Amino acid sequence: VLVRPPSYNPKTLQSVELRSWPDHDQIYQDSEFPYVLSIENSKGALEYVGALHTSDAEHPQLDVIESRWRQFKPTVVFCEGREMLSLFSSRTKQGRLSVSQLVLILAYRNGLQLYSLEPDYEDEVDGLLGKFDAKLVATYLTLRTYCSESTEISKNQRDSLALGLLKKRTNVSGLKRTFESIKDLDSYWEVEFPQAPNWRTLKNTEQVPRLNEIGNASREISGQHMISSIAELVNNGERVFAVVGASHVIRQELELRRLLD
Numbered sequence: 001v002l003v004r005p006p007s008y009n010p011k012t013l014q015s016v017e018l019r020s021w022p023d024h025d026q027i028y029q030d031s032e033f034p035y036v037l038s039i040e041n042s043k044g045a046l047e048y049v050g051a052l053h054t055s056d057a058e059h060p061q062l063d064v065i066e067s068r069w070r071q072f073k074p075t076v077v078f079c080e081g082r083e084m085l086s087l088f089s090s091r092t093k094q095g096r097l098s099v100s101q102l103v104l105i106l107a108y109r110n111g112l113q114l115y116s117l118e119p120d121y122e123d124e125v126d127g128l129l130g131k132f133d134a135k136l137v138a139t140y141l142t143l144r145t146y147c148s149e150s151t152e153i154s155k156n157q158r159d160s161l162a163l164g165l166l167k168k169r170t171n172v173s174g175l176k177r178t179f180e181s182i183k184d185l186d187s188y189w190e191v192e193f194p195q196a197p198n199w200r201t202l203k204n205t206e207q208v209p210r211l212n213e214i215g216n217a218s219r220e221i222s223g224q225h226m227i228s229s230i231a232e233l234v235n236n237g238e239r240v241f242a243v244v245g246a247s248h249v250i251r252q253e254l255e256l257r258r259l260l261d
Contacts, residue, residue, distance in 0.1 A: 001086070002087070003084065003087050005079060005100075005114045007117075007118055007119060007120045008116070008233075010225070010232045012228065013224055014228045014231060016223060016224050016227045016228070016255045018219075018220065018223050019250060019254055028246065031250075034050055034051045034246065035049075035246045035249050036049050036050065036249075037256065039256065039257065039261060041234070043234065044233065044236065044238045044239055045072070045234065046239075047072045047074065047242070048242050049099075049241075049243040049244075050244065050248065051065065051243055054098075055097060055098045056096070057097035062097065065102060065103070066091075069106050069241060072241055073239065074239045075240075076113070076115070076238045076239070076241070077106070078240065078244075079099070079100035079103045079116060079242070079244070080245060081118060085104050088101070088105060091105055099243050102243075103243050117222075118225070118226075122173065125141070125173075127218075128214060128218060129174045131217055132214055134178050135178050135188055136192070136214065138169060138175045138178040138179060139185065139199075140211050140214040140215065141169040142165045143199055143202060143211065144218075146202075147202050147205060149161060150162075150200075151203075158200060163181070166182070196208045219251075222248075226252060227255050227259070230242060231259040234260055235259075235260070
């Protein structure tokens with residue numbers, strides 16, 4: 001069974017400031033994982049679990065997540081990402097199992113709705129188009145996924161992957177018809193990024209400063225949405241259990257304490 005968790009849309013987006021990257025890097029270096037932020041106030045409670053990005057079903061962080069779930073007894077559940085998740089009948093102890101898949105299993109067992117903490121894709125695009133050119137945004141959004149998925153396929157399949165992503169990522173208001181083909185992307189890349197490596201060889205978008213700038217803006221948009229969603233539900237009396245990448249929790253921690261403590 002495949003499930004795509006819907007986004008939760010808060011009524012109000014808070015004005016937030018994320019912890020700086022240098023402070024984040026120091027905390028990340030000195031911390032054990034998962035990195036957990038626990039807050040309880042007079043209205044509700046939060047168990048915000050910052051996990052490492054791995055799909056190893058034997059990774060010890062999965063046991064920690066499951067243990068904290070049992071102790072916390074949530075009423076609302078969040079995961080990271082917008083992708084389709086496999087809903088297994090039970091948790092496997094071998095092979096591949098992402099933290100989001102585990103949280104989906106736990107939510108299903110307890111009859112709870114699992115939401116994505118990500119903003120709707122259209123909202124992310126709108127936010128980015130307020131700051132950057134449409135072709136630059138389309139390039140970043142395409143290559144963000146391409147870099148993570150291209151390593152798992154052969155080189156002769158990568159243009160097909162890129163074309164599929166290009167069509168999917170630009171099929172939204174504001175980005176339609178920015179690129180019609182891989183040739184269009186190649187031509188744009190040669191003009192806009194003459195000193196950068198060929199986009200096919202990128203390991204991540206952080207290698208290109210202008211794409212890294214968009215990436216930081218995207219994380220700011222996501223962070224604002226995540227913090228606003230969590231704060232709204234906790235202050236409405238919910239017990240919110242959320243599992244995301246550890247960097248999100250570290251960078252959002254101060255704002256969540258300000259809004260909830």
